[in-house]
Amino acid sequence: MNKPKVVVTRKQFDSEMDRLRAVSDLTIIESDHLPTQEELKSKVKGAKALFVHINDDINGEIMDAAGDSLKIIGQFGVGYDNVDVDAASERNIAVANTPGVLTETTASFAFTLMQAAARRIAECDRFVRDGKWKYFEPLDLLGYDLSASVLGIIGYGRIGSYLGKIASENNMKVLYYNRSTPEETYGAERIDTMKELLEKSDVVSIHCPFTPETNNLISKKELSYMKKTSTLINTARGPIVNLDDLYDALSNNRIAYAALDVTDPEPINMDHPILKLDNLTILPHIASATVETRRKMSMMTVDNIIEGLNSSLPTYCVNSEKISW
Ligand code: 8YV
Numbered sequence: 001m002n003k004p005k006v007v008v009t010r011k012q013f014d015s016e017m018d019r020l021r022a023v024s025d026l027t028i029i030e031s032d033h034l035p036t037q038e039e040l041k042s043k044v045k046g047a048k049a050l051f052v053h054i055n056d057d058i059n060g061e062i063m064d065a066a067g068d069s070l071k072i073i074g075q076f077g078v079g080y081d082n083v084d085v086d087a088a089s090e091r092n093i094a095v096a097n098t099p100g101v102l103t104e105t106t107a108s109f110a111f112t113l114m115q116a117a118a119r120r121i122a123e124c125d126r127f128v129r130d131g132k133w134k135y136f137e138p139l140d141l142l143g144y145d146l147s148a149s150v151l152g153i154i155g156y157g158r159i160g161s162y163l164g165k166i167a168s169e170n171n172m173k174v175l176y177y178n179r180s181t182p183e184e185t186y187g188a189e190r191i192d193t194m195k196e197l198l199e200k201s202d203v204v205s206i207h208c209p210f211t212p213e214t215n216n217l218i219s220k221k222e223l224s225y226m227k228k229t230s231t232l233i234n235t236a237r238g239p240i241v242n243l244d245d246l247y248d249a250l251s252n253n254r255i256a257y258a259a260l261d262v263t264d265p266e267p268i269n270m271d272h273p274i275l276k277l278d279n280l281t282i283l284p285h286i287a288s289a290t291v292e293t294r295r296k297m298s299m300m301t302v303d304n305i306i307e308g309l310n311s312s313l314p315t316y317c318v319n320s321e322k323i324s325w
Contacts (some may be wrong), residue, residue, distance in 0.1 A: 007028075071094065077243065123281075154205070
C-alpha cells in the first residue's frame with residue numbers, strides 16, 4: 001500500500017523527520033526563502049498531513065491545493081494564528097499545536113528581555129563595538145533594578161502566568177489583565193482594565209494570543225497611558241503592537257524602552273525607522289529557540305501528525321469538536 005504523503009515546510013530535526021519518513025512519503029521544503037503561496041500550493045498537492053510553521057499562511061486555498069486527501073495540519077508552536085482553523089474545520093481537517101512544552105523557555109526569555117532592557121544590554125554592546133568606551137563613567141549607561149519595579153502582564157495564560165511566577169520570585173510586584181480567571185496566579189494582582197494596568201506598570205509584557213480583537217491592541221492611545229519611564233516587551237505576536245505608534249512613542253520619549261521578539265511583518269521591513277532607535281532591542285522570533293524546547297516542539301508536532309495518519313484525532317487538536325472522522 002502507498003504511504004500517505006506528508007509535507008514539512010522547513011528543515012526540522014533529523015530524528016523527528018526519520019520518524020515521519022518511516023510512516024509516510026515525506027517531502028521537506030528546504031528552500032533558502034520562505035515558500036511563496038504558489039510554491040506551497042504545488043508542494044502540498046495530494047498530502048494527507050502538513051507540518052507547518054508560523055510564517056506559513058495556511059488558508060483555504062492551500063488546503064484546497066492539497067485536496068481531499070488532507071486530514072491533519074500540525075503547527076510547530078502553541079500559537080496557530082497563521083492557520084485558518086475555520087477553513088480547516090469546514091473541510092474536516094484537524095489542526096493540532098504544541099502547548100505546554102515551550103511555556104518555561106518562552107516565559108524565561110520574556111524575563112531575559114526585561115533584564116536586557118532594564119540594564120540596556122544591546123545598547124551597551126553597541127557602545128563598546130562603536131568604540132565609544134573611553135573610560136569608566138559612574139553616571140553613564142545606568143539602568144534600573146527590576147526588583148523594585150511593577151510588572152504588568154497582558155494575558156495570564158500558561159506563558160503569562162509562568163512569567164508572573166518568575167517575576168515574583170525576583171521580588172517584582174506583578175499585576176495582570178486577563179479576561180478569564182487564571183488557574184494559578186502566583187500571588188499576582190488582577191487588574192480590571194488594561195488602562196489601569198498600563199498606568200501602574202514599570203514594565204508591560206504581552207502574552208495574549210493574536211486574534212481579531214488583539215490586533216493593534218497596543219496603539220497610540222494605550223502607549224499614552226504608560227509611564228514615561230516604562231518598558232514594553234512583546235514576545236507574543238507582532239500585530240498586537242502597532243509598530244508605527246511604538247516608533248512615535250519611543251522616539252518622542254513617551255515611553256522609555258521596548259524589547260520585541262516579534263514584529264509585523266516578519267521579518268521587519270528593514271527601512272522601518274524604529275531600527276535606528278537606541279532604546280529598542282529587537283530579535284528574530286526566538287523566544288522558544290533552545291535545542292531542548294524546539295526538539296520537544298518537533299516531537300509533539302510529529303506525534304500529532306502520526307496520530308492523525310492513524311485516523312485518531314491528535315491529542316492536541318484545537319478543533320476536535322468540529323471534526324468527524
Ligand atoms: C515558534 C511561537 O517558534 O509557539 C509559538 O507560538 O511563536 C514560537 O515558539 C513558532 O510558532 C514557530 O513556528
